[in-house]
Amino acid sequence: MKESAFIALTNGFKDKLFRFAKRLLVSQEEAEDATQEVLLKLWKNKGKIGEYKNIEAFAMTMTKNYCYDKLKAKENNNLKIVHSNYKDERPSLQRQVEAKDSVSWVGKILDTLPEQQRMIIQLRDIEEYDNAEIAKMLDINESAVRAAISRGRKKIREELTKKHNYGVG
Amino acid sequence: MELARIEKLLDKYFEGETTISEEKELKVYFTGETVPSHLEKYKDLFGYFSAQSNVVATRATTLPKANNLRFLYPFIGVAASVAIVLGVFFYNPNTTEATGTYEDPEVALQKTKEVLNLVAQYMNEGKKDLVYLNEFENTTNKLLK
Incomplete structure (x- = not known):
């Protein structure tokens, strides 16, 4: 497969991978890294691309696994003394701008959900995959997907209602 | 009438029973202008989902240059062994120059x-x-x- 063909193929879902990684890893930089890493892996195995039934779903699964590894590594690093412990605690400019926008509350609430619900809400409500596809990507069964969707959405609603009633965050 | 339908869809939505097309309908409705105040909070929700689907990666993907000669690597060993075998067969140690001899x-x-x-x-x-x-x-x- 030629490079241009590969780029054309992956451009169709590259941003989806990025958004998915960002939902899990939160950091923009890390999400970019994750996307790059997954695409590189695909490129290295380009000989087998024809064998995969659904390359997009496969890439999503790869992204999930990559992010899980990253998150696990982060947990393990908790005991390390790192400089970031002393970083500027004031929210970044971008965060400040975002915070003014009430829509971003949804994002914040979303980030407090358990990883699995977060992933599933991302895939369903933002990327608009159907439950069967999500089940395949995450390697769980469809009823679990449905349950997680419902639980996640209700949780968001609950938090949103709180915010709207008190108008504070 | 539409409001009743939307409320019904919302209930279904939170139970995780809506279809993708119904969810699209909700997104369209809540990103529109006329949303009654008691449903105001869902504007944020569906607005966020719609906005997020437009987030794109800013960094361009870079692929390592493909090495066109890589497929030759396994044959390097083969070539080396062929060279050794040929060397062994064609080397003749008795090809020293003939010394002069006497005829008589x-x-x-x-x-x-x-x-x-x-x-x-x-x-x-x-x-x-x-x-x-x-x-x-x-x-x-x-x-x-």
């Missing part, structure tokens, strides 16, 4: 004799020095009788 047997005999004499001469010269060794023999004979 008389001359050959003469020359051979000369050479042998020369060797014998040196041999005898060397043996002269060994006379001293007889002293050892004498001493031993004296002691052993």
Whole structure:
């Protein structure tokens, strides 16, 4: 497969991978890294691309696994003394701008959900995959997907209602 | 009437029972202008989902340059072994240059004799020095009788 063909193929879902990684890893930089890493892996195995039934779903699964590894590594690093412990605690400019926008509350609430619900809400409500596809990507069964969707959405609603009633965050 | 339908869809939505197309309908409705105040909060929700689907990665993907000669790597070993095998078969250690020889047997005999004499001469010269060794023999004979 030629490079241009590969780029054309992956451009169709590259941003989806990025958004998915960002939902899990939160950091923009890390999400970019994750996307790059997954695409590189695909490129290295380009000989087998024809064998995969659904390359997009496969890439999503790869992204999930990559992010899980990253998150696990982060947990393990908790005991390390790192400089970031002393970083500027004031929210970044971008965060400040975002915070003014009430829509971003949804994002914040979303980030407090358990990883699995977060992933599933991302895939369903933002990327608009159907439950069967999500089940395949995450390697769980469809009823679990449905349950997680419902639980996640209700949780968001609950938090949103709180915010709207008190108008504070 | 539409409101009732939307509320019904919302209930279904939170139970996780809406279809993708129904969810799209909700997104369209809540990103529109006319949303009643009691449903205001869902505007944020669906607005966020719609906005998020437009987030894109800013960094361009870079692929490592494909190495066109990579497929040759496994054959390097094969080429090396072929070279060694050919080398072993075609190397002939007996290809030293032929020395001159005598055509006439008389001359050959003469020359051979000369050479042998020369060797014998040196041999005898060397043996002269060994006379001293007889002293050892004498001493031993004296002691052993």
